[in-house]
Amino acid sequence: xxxxxxxxxxxxxxxxxxxxxxxxxxxxxxxxxxxxxxxxxxxxxxxxxxxxxxxxxxxxxxxxxxxxxxxxxxxxxxxxxxxxxxxxxxxxxxxxxxxxxxxxxxxxxxxxxxxxxxxxxxxxxxxxxxxxxxxxxxxxxxxxxxxxxxxxxxxxxxxxxxxxxxxxxxxxxxxxxxxxxxxxxxxxxxxxxxxxxxxxxxxxxxxxxxxxxxxxxxxxxxxxxxxxxxxxxxxxxxxxxxxxxxxxxxxxxxxxxxxxxxxxxxxxxxxxxxxxxxxxxxxxxxxxxxxxxxxxxxxxxxxxxxxxxxxxxxxxxxxxxxxxxxxxxxxxxxxxxxxxxxxxxxxxxxxxxxxxxx
Numbered sequence: 305x306x307x308x309x310x311x312x313x314x315x316x317x318x319x320x321x322x323x324x325x326x327x328x329x330x331x332x333x334x335x336x337x338x339x340x341x342x343x344x345x346x347x348x349x350x351x352x353x354x355x356x357x358x359x360x361x362x363x364x365x366x367x368x369x370x371x372x373x374x375x376x377x378x379x380x381x382x383x384x385x386x387x388x389x390x391x392x393x394x395x396x397x398x399x400x401x402x403x404x405x406x407x408x409x410x411x412x413x414x415x416x417x418x419x420x421x422x423x424x425x426x427x428x429x430x431x432x433x434x435x436x437x438x439x440x441x442x443x444x445x446x447x448x449x450x451x452x453x454x455x456x457x458x459x460x461x462x463x464x465x466x467x468x469x470x471x472x473x474x475x476x477x478x479x480x481x482x483x484x485x486x487x488x489x490x491x492x493x494x495x496x497x498x499x500x501x502x503x504x505x506x507x508x509x510x511x512x513x514x515x516x517x518x519x520x521x522x523x524x525x526x527x528x529x530x531x532x533x534x535x536x537x538x539x540x541x542x543x544x545x546x547x548x549x550x551x552x553x554x555x556x557x558x559x560x561x562x563x564x565x566x567x568x569x570x571x572x573x574x575x576x577x578x579x580x581x582x583x584x585x586x587x588x589x590x591x592x593x594x595x596x597x598x599x600x601x602x603x604x605x606x607x608x609x610x611x612x613x614x615x616x617x618x619x620x621x622x623x624x625x626x627x628x629x630x631x632x633x634x635x636x637x638x639x640x641x642x643x644x645x646x647x648x649x650x651x652x653x654x655x656x657x658x659x660x661x662x
């Protein structure tokens with residue numbers, strides 16, 4: 305199985321610069337290449353993603369936005385309801401680069417390797433993915449501690465696997481272990497619970513709630529007399545907070561879903577957006593249904609929603625360019641420019657008026 309082998313050295317590097325890991329040889333891929341994006345390209349892609357995520361997600365609510373601008377060392381401990389969309393949204397919104405722990409088995413697929421390398425993902429293996437791979441987690445945790453030493457931010461999904469559901473699942477010990485080892489090495493790590501909540505997972509144009517909790521009480525954890533009790537106290541605190549940050553909803557109760565997950569749009573706004581929304585629905589239908597058909601065919605599982613958003617992020621600039629180019633065949637150049645600039649507005653309008661709960 306292919307995997308990323310992380311080599312940690314002591315050279316200084318700056319985590320504000322996503323390329324600095326590469327230049328200073330802090331993290332290398334298995335074949336010696338430096339996988340991370342050049343800083344200018346990274347910033348361009350992040351600016352584009354911040355714009356388009358506002359189109360593809362109807363609303364993104366953040367209860368404590370000051371945490372989006374914080375520095376590390378910081379460990380974000382989150383639930384995991386929506387595959388790689390969970391990490392994607394946090395990566396887009398945070399000011400500083402985010403290093404996410406991801407399922408190790410994904411690193412064995414060559415078609416995903418470049419994307420995984422480019423976007424700061426670090427592999428974590430579970431026993432179900434082969435006991436022979438568990439030793440690689442030590443390298444990953446060492447890489448995380450090196451990120452913390454340079455005031456960086458790491459995201460870990462404390463439930464382990466991903467399931468599209470509205471409830472908190474049992475927590476694994478990995479988060480406690482990573483934080484404990486960092487504290488033992490004298491790293492002033494802050495552990496911050498994060499609750500991620502979505503409107504229906506199969507409904508494109510969703511509402512997203514990112515709910516930050518309070519930092520865990522390190523002193524209380526470290527007062528416990530044994531490692532096992534420390535892990536237990538850590539998970540007790542983490543579970544207590546996440547249980548309040550993650551909504552518990554019955555997927556079979558449409559009224560409860562509507563009450564909690566719908567965000568009403570005032571009637572005057574609906575009337576004003578209706579013409580643009582109609583145009584956006586018609587003009588974007590070919591892209592939407594093509595992406596939906598492919599995703600249903602290949603990813604009709606808990607990754608469906610994430611793949612839908614990711615493919616739209618990747619394909620949308622090409623689709624805009626195609627429609628603008630086609631308009632040049634029949635209209636003056638200024639019309640093509642208007643098409644390129646106004647199409648995103650029509651897409652946003654269509655998403656705003658799209659039914660939220662089905």
